[in-house]
Amino acid sequence: MKYDTDVLVIGSGIAGLYSAIKIAEFADVILVTKKDRAESNTNYAQGGIASVLAPEDSFEKHINDTIIAGAGLCNRNSVKILVEEGPDRIKELIDIGTKFTEKDGNLDLVREGGHSFSRIVHAKDLTGKEVERALINKANSLNNLQIIENTLAIDLITEHNTSNLKNMPLNNRHCWGAYVLDVTNNCVKKITSKITILATGGLGQVYLHTTNPSIATGDGYAMAYRAGAKVANMEFIQFHPTALYQNSNSMQNHSFLISEAVRGFGGILRNGVGEAFMQNYDSRRDLAPRDIVARAIDFEMKKRGEDFLFLDITHKKSSDIIEHFPNIYNRCLSEGLDITRELIPIVPAAHYACGGILVDEFARTSLSGLYATGEVAMTGVHGANRLASNSLLEALVFSNRAAEVIKNSINLVSGEIPHIPEWDDSGTLTPDEKVIITHNTKELKQFMSDYVGIVRSNLRLRAASRRIANLYVEIEEYYKKTKVFDSLIELRNLVTCSHLIVKSAMLRKESRGLHYSLDYQFSKEESIALDTIIQNKYQKS
Numbered sequence: 001m002k003y004d005t006d007v008l009v010i011g012s013g014i015a016g017l018y019s020a021i022k023i024a025e026f027a028d029v030i031l032v033t034k035k036d037r038a039e040s041n042t043n044y045a046q047g048g049i050a051s052v053l054a055p056e057d058s059f060e061k062h063i064n065d066t067i068i069a070g071a072g073l074c075n076r077n078s079v080k081i082l083v084e085e086g087p088d089r090i091k092e093l094i095d096i097g098t099k100f101t102e103k104d105g106n107l108d109l110v111r112e113g114g115h116s117f118s119r120i121v122h123a124k125d126l127t128g129k130e131v132e133r134a135l136i137n138k139a140n141s142l143n144n145l146q147i148i149e150n151t152l153a154i155d156l157i158t159e160h161n162t163s164n165l166k167n168m169p170l171n172n173r174h175c176w177g178a179y180v181l182d183v184t185n186n187c188v189k190k191i192t193s194k195i196t197i198l199a200t201g202g203l204g205q206v207y208l209h210t211t212n213p214s215i216a217t218g219d220g221y222a223m224a225y226r227a228g229a230k231v232a233n234m235e236f237i238q239f240h241p242t243a244l245y246q247n248s249n250s251m252q253n254h255s256f257l258i259s260e261a262v263r264g265f266g267g268i269l270r271n272g273v274g275e276a277f278m279q280n281y282d283s284r285r286d287l288a289p290r291d292i293v294a295r296a297i298d299f300e301m302k303k304r305g306e307d308f309l310f311l312d313i314t315h316k317k318s319s320d321i322i323e324h325f326p327n328i329y330n331r332c333l334s335e336g337l338d339i340t341r342e343l344i345p346i347v348p349a350a351h352y353a354c355g356g357i358l359v360d361e362f363a364r365t366s367l368s369g370l371y372a373t374g375e376v377a378m379t380g381v382h383g384a385n386r387l388a389s390n391s392l393l394e395a396l397v398f399s400n401r402a403a404e405v406i407k408n409s410i411n412l413v414s415g416e417i418p419h420i421p422e423w424d425d426s427g428t429l430t431p432d433e434k435v436i437i438t439h440n441t442k443e444l445k446q447f448m449s450d451y452v453g454i455v456r457s458n459l460r461l462r463a464a465s466r467r468i469a470n471l472y473v474e475i476e477e478y479y480k481k482t483k484v485f486d487s488l489i490e491l492r493n494l495v496t497c498s499h500l501i502v503k504s505a506m507l508r509k510e511s512r513g514l515h516y517s518l519d520y521q522f523s524k525e526e527s528i529a530l531d532t533i534i535q536n537k538y539q540k541s
C-alpha cells in the first residue's frame, strides 16, 4: 500500500468524503478514518440540511435567522457564503445520488427552531444515513481515492518532527501529513502529503450525555492545537434540547436524538406536571433557538428536581407521525414507548461544537498545508449558537471551497517533503494498566458535565480547570511510557479539548449564546445598557 499522496483527508463524514470526492477530480487522495467508513456524526443526522430552495424564501431571511441564532458573533461574510452557495451544493448531492424526501414532485421542506421559513431538505428522519450512503457510493467508485479504515490519526507531521528543522519558527512550518495508528495490526505508520485536511468531526464525548457516537473524541482539535494551529470559540458547546432520556443503567455510549423536526412538526415541550412552559421563556416558544430551549429545560428540571421533561406529539395524527419520523417511532417503540400515544421523556445532551480550528473562507487554517472542514472547523458561521441544520450545509459549502483553492494551489507547494522519521516508540512498554484510561475517562466526563455544562460559573470553571491539569499530567506521563492504543490517544485528546473549552469559557466575561455563566448573567452590551440605566437613575435621585 502507498503511504504518500498529494492530499491526505482525515475523516469520512460529510466533510471528509465530500472534500475527497471533489479533490480526486485533479489529485491523488488518501482518506483515513478511525472505524468503518460510515461511522461518523453525519451518519446519525436526522433533521436535514437548511437551504434556500423555495421561491418564497430568500437568502436574506436565511442569513438573518443564522445571525440571530448566533447571538451577535457570526461572521456575516461567512454566513453569506454559506447561504448563497448552499443551493448548488444540495443540487450536487442530489446529482451524486442522494434521495431526499419529496412531496407532490418537489423537495419536502420542513422547519426547525430559529428558522423563519420551512427550508430544511431531509430524507425522512434519517438524512445523515442517506447522505453518507450516497457519498460513500461515489467515493468507492473513484480510482485515485483510497479509503483506509480502522486507522486513527495520532498527530500531524510538521518540521518539528524532523531532526534538522525542528526549531523552525511556527509561522514557517508546513503540515506534511500525519502519524496514524493501524488499529487492526496495532502499528503506527506515517502518511506524507502535500496537503492535509482535518475532517474529524466533533467532541461530544467530552460529556457524559451526548448525541455524538463514540468517534467524536475531538481528535482534530487536539492534533491541530498541538501542531500550533489556532483554535477559537471553544466555549460554545451546543446542547440539543431533546435527547431521549434513558435511565443511568443504559449501556449506550451515546443518547438517541429526538429531532428538532418533531417540534417543527408541532411537538410541545412539557414539564413534569404536564404544563407547556416555553411561552414563559421566549415568544418563539418551542421553536426558539437551541441555546434558549436547552436552558429553559435545564431551569425547569432544576426548579422541580426532575431528571427529565417531556416532548408531546400525541395530538398529531398517528399515521402522519409514523410517516414523517419512522426511525424515531421505531426506536422509541423498541424501548417500549409508543410516541403516538405517550409523552417522550427527554433531556438535553451535548450535541455540537460551534468553535474549532480557525479557518478562512477557503477552509485554510493558520498552519500552512493544513485545512479543516466540517464540525472541527471554525468558519464563523455559527457564532455563539448554531442554527439547526446549518452544520451539514457548512460542511458541504466549505469543503467545496477547500477543493477549489487546493486545485489552484497544490502545485505551488514548493520543494521536497523534508525527511520525516518513522514513529519512534523505543523504550515504551505494552500497556498493562488500562484501568487508568477507563477511570480517567469517566472522571473527565463527569466533571465536565457537572461544571462546564449548560450553566456555568467562575467557581465551577476553576474547579474543572484544576482537575484537567491533574489529568493532563497523569495522561501525558502514561502516554510517554506506553505503546499507543486507541483509547489512550482519544483520552489524551478529550483532555486537551476540555482544557480548550474551559480556557475559552474563562476568557469570556459575559453570558452569550451557548455560554451562560451565573457570574455574568448578561451579554456585554446588556451589561453596559444596564449600567447606564442604573447610573442615570442614581444621578437623577
Ligand code: FAD
Binding pocket: 010, 011, 012, 013, 014, 015, 016, 032, 033, 034, 035, 037, 038, 039, 040, 041, 042, 043, 044, 045, 046, 047, 048, 049, 050, 127, 128, 151, 152, 153, 154, 199, 200, 201, 202, 211, 212, 213, 215, 219, 220, 257, 351, 352, 373, 374, 375, 376, 388, 389, 390, 391, 392, 393, 395
Ligand atoms: P463527522 O460526520 O463526525 O465525521 C468525522 C469523521 O472523522 C468520522 O469518520 C470519524 O471516524 C473520523 N475521525 C475522527 N477522529 C479521527 C482520527 N483521529 N483519525 C481518523 N479518523 C477520525 N446537523 C445538521 O446540519 N442537520 C441535522 O439534521 C443534524 N442532525 C444531527 C443528529 C445527531 C444525532 C448528531 C450527533 C449530529 C447532528 N447534526 C446535524 C450535526 C452534524 O451531523 C455534524 O456536525 C456533521 O455530520 C459533522 O460532519 P463532519 O464530516 O465534520 O464530521
Ligand code: SIN
Binding pocket: 045, 046, 047, 048, 258, 259, 260, 261, 387, 388, 389, 390, 391
Ligand atoms: C435535529 O434533527 O434536531 C438535529 C439538527 C441539527 O443538529 O442541526
